[in-house]
Amino acid sequence: MPVKIGNIDLGEFPLLLAPMEDVSDPPFRFVCKQNGADLMYTEFISSEGLIRDAAKSRQKLDIFEYERPIGIQIFGSNIESMREATEIASQAGPDLIDINYGCPVKNVACKGAGASLLKDIDKMVKMTKAVVEATHLPVTVKTRLGWDDNSKNVYEVAERLQDVGIKALTIHGRTRSQMYKGQADWSLIREVKRNPRVAIPIFGNGDVDSVEKAANWRLEYETDGIMIGRAAIGYPWIFREIKHFFNTGELLPGPTITERVEVCLTHLAKSIAWKGEKTGIFEMRRHYSNYFKGTPNFKEYRMKLVSLEDVASIFEVLEEIKGNYNEAEILQ
Structure with a gap:
């Protein structure tokens, strides 16, 4: 069964390139696309920056035909600003809009954006609804398991965001307090996927850095696809190698x-x-x-x-x- 986000057909078990600040720009996306990434995202873009017409934010809206399907990822703490930013981003012609509810870094999360919304699910739902209503494009979300070990609320998040209209959810298998430390825990991602109420595609993210891991976790955690971030930096061949293994059962030799x-x-x-x-x-x-x-x-x-x-x-x-x-x- 092909995985679909709205009308976008991503084929069976797509591999996504994670949005990474100062990394996922068009030149990097080009080499990842050449090596088989099925869906890519821009670097995350500040909603306030877009509204103020800040040059850096505007430049991140640059997308090219060869990158499709591509999503523009936005973040922010103000619902009205996110609604306006969605309208601006939609005019840049992406295939979808993605909301960042996962970024753990201080200057995002401590300003009430990114992963900090995991502490206020009601606000997250309102913000998501505003974004969905502000665009004709499918809206997806990237988030984490929760704020910390005592508040892993992604199960509830998945249901409530689906109810207001998101078309796919990517879950990074860490809490915000973990940042990028420790091991990603995908067991809760599997629980979300198994929830009979959740019908949208669920993508897993975190620690996939080899063909073997991608193949094992595909079976073990039952996600609809995998998002790869840091492992693709300097090694865009990871997409090609995973796909080759899925299609043939053979390991490709690494790049010469x-x-x-x-x-x-x-x-x-x-x-x-x-x-x-x-x-x-x-x-x-x-x-x-x-x-x-x-x-x-x-x-x-x-x-x-x-x-x-x-x-x-x-x-x-x-x-x-x-x-x-x-x-x-x-x-x-």
Whole structure:
């Protein structure tokens, strides 16, 4: 059975790319899409920023045809601002709108947005209803198990948000107080999925960083799909590898050094095309060590890559990397 969000057909057991601040921009989304991500989201966007027309928030609305289906994710603490931001985001032409009720970081959660709404379910429901009513697009939500171990209320959240019209729910298997520490607990995600009252797709998120885990958890926790975040940074091949295993039962070999360089070059080119040479080169610097993780004696190359300021020199160094490493030298 294909998984559907509204009229969007995601195929059987889709793999989603998580919205990640300062990571999930169009250049990064491009390489993840090339490797098989079925649904992607923008970085989360402040509703207040959109209403004030802040340049940074506006730029995050940029989406491209090749990314579809794509959702724009918004967050905020004021219901009216979220309603207005939904109207603005809908005009940017995404396939769906996603609400962030999961972000645990202080400058979001401590301002009454993101995961802090888990402490006020009534407000969360009102806010969600306002967003659903402000757009013709399907609305989805990303949240956590609860605020802390004493208030794991996602079971109730799922029912009540479905009742006001959301079309899918992604649950990160940690509480807000856990941040990103400890292990994600998917057992409560499975309970939500098994709830006979819940008919919308339920996606699991948290700690999926290997083909084996994706395959085992698909069976064990019965979700409709998996959202992958940190494991895709510098390793967009994870989508391809999981899909290949689901389709064939075989493990694909990891990317060769040539593939790593090629994808890194693509990412860099997209970054420059989207943000201009100076910013594009600067923002790409955070990705090099991830792309070449496990490559022996890479530090010298990384130091070069993060200090160079012109495209030709960076291309030269990347080509040199391709020539200087035996394909077998990458440590998985």
